[in-house]
Amino acid sequence: MFKNISIQQVILLLTASLTGVIVLILLVFMTLGYLFVSSGLVWLIFITCLLLVNYIISKIIIENFVFRRIILIYKMIHTSQRTVREMKEDKLIHKSILSVKNDVVKWVEEKQLQIDQLTENEVYRRSLLGDISHELKTPIFSIQGYLFTLLDGGINDESINMKYLRRATANLNRLEKIVRNLETVHDFEMHKIELRKTPFDLKELIDEVIEDHMIMSDKHNVKLALKVGASKSYTVLADKERIRQVLNNLIANAIKYGIKDGLTTIGSYDMAEYVLVEVSDDGIGIEEEHLKYLFDQFYRVDKSRDRESGGSGLGLAIVKQILDAHDETISVRSTVGEGSTFAFTLKKR
Ligand code: ADP
Secondary structure, three states: OOOOOEHHHHHHHHHHHHHHHHHHHHHHHHHHOOOOOOOHHHHHHHHHHHHHHHHHHHHHHHHHHHHHHHHHHHHHHOOOHHHHHHHHHHHHHHOEHHHHHHHHHHHHHHHHHHHHHHHHHHHHHHHHHHHHHHHHHHHHHHHHHHHHHHHOOHHHOOOOHHHHHHHHHHHHHHHHHHHHHHHHHHHHHOOOOOOOEEEEEHHHHHHHHHHHOHHHHHHOOEEEEEOOOOOOOOEEEEEHHHHHHHHHHHHHHHHHOOOOOEEEEEEEEEEOOEEEEEEEEOOOOOOHHHHOOOOOOOOOOOHHHHHHOOOOOOHHHHHHHHHHHOOOOEEEEEEOOOEEEEEEEEEEO
16 A cells, blocks of 8 residues: 655655654543643644654654665665666655665666576586686597507607607697687687678589589498488679588588488578578487587587597587577487487578
8 A cells, every 4th residue: 555655755755754643642632621622823823833844753753774774775876876866856756665675676687697607607607617618628538558568669660650649640630620620719709700701602612612522421421412302503792601511510410420321411592682501410419408508618418429429519619609690590309219400590691
């Protein structure tokens, strides 16, 4: 009932109550014969003065014990000096207790949201640091092992010297790839990468990328081809080299996580202003629970197996960053044992 009452109204209510109580007491005294006032004018002047005095007393009480505390609350929830000054001067006195409560609840909710976000960021930052050090540690320790063995005399052992040097080099290359990928992720996050959008023929690019992956697909016994009925030519507007990077990554993954004698196809579909590009494989597939994390940095479905295949879990994160920078979208659908399809859009010219 009193929730919608403003501070000004509280002052008036207190004034009326105080005056009422005093008048009631005086009436009781008059009935008992202790007091006698016959003139209506005297009553009128008396009650007017009483109202005035009670108003001043109520205002002082409410201002000191309620209003100042509410101002303190507003000082806490508003960071701008001006807002607090404005509040103090006129608005606050007419604000209802309910709306003061709502303002505070809103502030608490906003703060809670910020705290949740910061906690999430902190957890992410910590796990990211762990992931980075873990990724770097593996090749560094391998290189260290091979070099120490060679220094300990292995260099003169014909059966291992070249083999260990090659392995150390392979790990160095892996290390370089991780650092380069990390640099790309960082540059995208800091908006340091500028896209060079130009119109280009999408089919031509897909053909080039397929050609570049022929050796890899032969090695894995995976057939790589354009999707039948979805290989029309489209001119799209995007950064060609970045889109090449996207296709390289998706096709390499399709081959890497494909099955022996499997098939990887690349198709493009007309979607009015956009073209939908799909890279599909009939490989191992991905369980549903992993799909939403797939584009996170360092996320791998099967950490030990995926590391063996040379991945660091940064490829799809970069793919997503590139498409985000183009204001395009990427999605994935997959069934374990049947295969996966990664689909992304590109704007037609
Ligand atoms: P990686 O360099 O480890 O391959 P990515 O970011 O490219 O990293 O991929 C993240 C993870 O997603 C991979 O480790 C793998 O587990 C899974 N993945 C990606 N593409 C496929 C695919 N076509 N089929 C099955 N799993 C895939």
